[in-house]
Amino acid sequence: MTEDTNARAMKITGRRDLTPYITEFTLVATDGAPLEPYGPGAHVTIETPSGAMRRYSLVGDGLDPQTYVIAVKRERESRGGSSSMHEQAEVGRTIKVQPPENNFSLKSAPKYLLIAGGIGVTPIYSMASRLAADGKDFDIIYCSRSAEEAAYLSDMKVAFGRRLKVHHDDGDPAKAYDFWDHFAEIKNMHVYCCGPKPLMDEILSISGHWPEGRVNFEDFKPVEVVRVDDVAFDVELAKSGRTVTVPADKSILEAVRESGVKTTSSCESGTCGSCKCRLLGGDPDHRDMVLMDDERDDFVMICVSRAKTGGLVLDL
Structure with missing residues (x-):
């Protein structure tokens, strides 16, 4: 367990399944004190029921939050964090949550392209909501295996209409979305991408000719903790x-x-x-x-x- 004195106790007051593998949790502070505001792209670090610390993006505008909302995907190769959230984080349970941090904040730009893959939609959804509220120009590309596995898809269709482009590849690499047309020519806009490593690697490779700082990534797994050739x-x-x-x-x-x-x-x-x-x-x-x-x-x-x-x- 952690000994972080900045963490605060929060109670799970809501839980709903967004997809067969993604569950949304609503958290409320047990002490009744105001929650710290946050910007789109922010995340919190949570001590999961297993004791493992995991980072989850916050959903919502974050301007005057009464709750913190996160979406957790149950990873197939979970080492205890996501699986314990799905199995043990029931409504009424109290967990420790550290203050919001933001390493993926929106910068001022004339136009935005938001790219989401799978569970990476959570910060992208928050960004799109804030940009829409501020009257900014933006488009979203949301890639997933199928509509059934795309969290918040119906909500985003209603909220963003034609700004949202959805692509399902059925798990077939040959059907992956072709991003090249969006990056062939350098455009006066900022790109924000969050999703699985193959998606972000592709965006990184095809945007190498863009000016530094224009293409931004959120990645909660900068280090491969366990590798296939590791031994005891x-x-x-x-x-x-x-x-x-x-x-x-x-x-x-x-x-x-x-x-x-x-x-x-x-x-x-x-x-x-x-x-x-x-x-x-x-x-x-x-x-x-x-x-x-x-x-x-x-x-x-x-x-x-x-x-x-x-x-x-x-x-x-």
């Missing part, structure tokens, strides 16, 4: 004298947490530095985006990093 290894916890085995499909943080040892964490994606731990021995496989070169012999980010060979000794 042991971690010795020096303070307690215990040894914990880290399975091939889990992080050090997850294994240590499940062993009953409390640890501090936040992003759990190698980007924030909250889980920084002193390294006392072993050959680490650093996978974070935080540590400086001169720190890598003495510290390790236990949310993403592993052992190259043998095991590790940590100051825990």
Whole structure:
């Protein structure tokens, strides 16, 4: 579990299934104090019922929020976060929620192109709502496997009409939407894209000739926490004298947490530095985006990093 003093307790007051794999949750502060406003593209970090920390985009305009609304996709290869939300986050349950953050905020532009893929629609929906309210010029391209799996599709059709272009590929790569016509010529507009990695990789590759800052991405998985060739290894916890085995499909943080040892964490994606731990021995496989070169012999980010060979000794 986390020890973040900025987190506040929020109760789940609403829950509805948007698709067979995506569920929407409505959260209300238990202390009755006003919620912090947020801009479109913002997200919150939530301590899920499993104890895993996960980031979810906020739905809504965020100007004077009475609730926070998130949509959670149950990932097929969930390591506990999304699956525990779907299985255990029932109405009435209280969870810890950190204040909104926004690394995907709208910039001033004469025109906008919003691109959503799958669950990536949540920040895009919020952006489109704000742009529509402000009378801005924008278009949306919403790609999904099928209409049944497209969250908020009916609401967006009503709200945005002809501005919304919908494309379903039935899971067939040969039927993927062709974005080239939108990027062949540099246009005086800003692009915002959120979706699965293949979609964002494609947009990145075909927009390389655009000026820097014009094409923007939201990606909650900047570090691949678990890889297909990972193997199990042991971690010795020096303070307690215990040894914990880290399975091939889990992080050090997850294994240590499940062993009953409390640890501090936040992003759990190698980007924030909250889980920084002193390294006392072993050959680490650093996978974070935080540590400086001169720190890598003495510290390790236990949310993403592993052992190259043998095991590790940590100051825990």
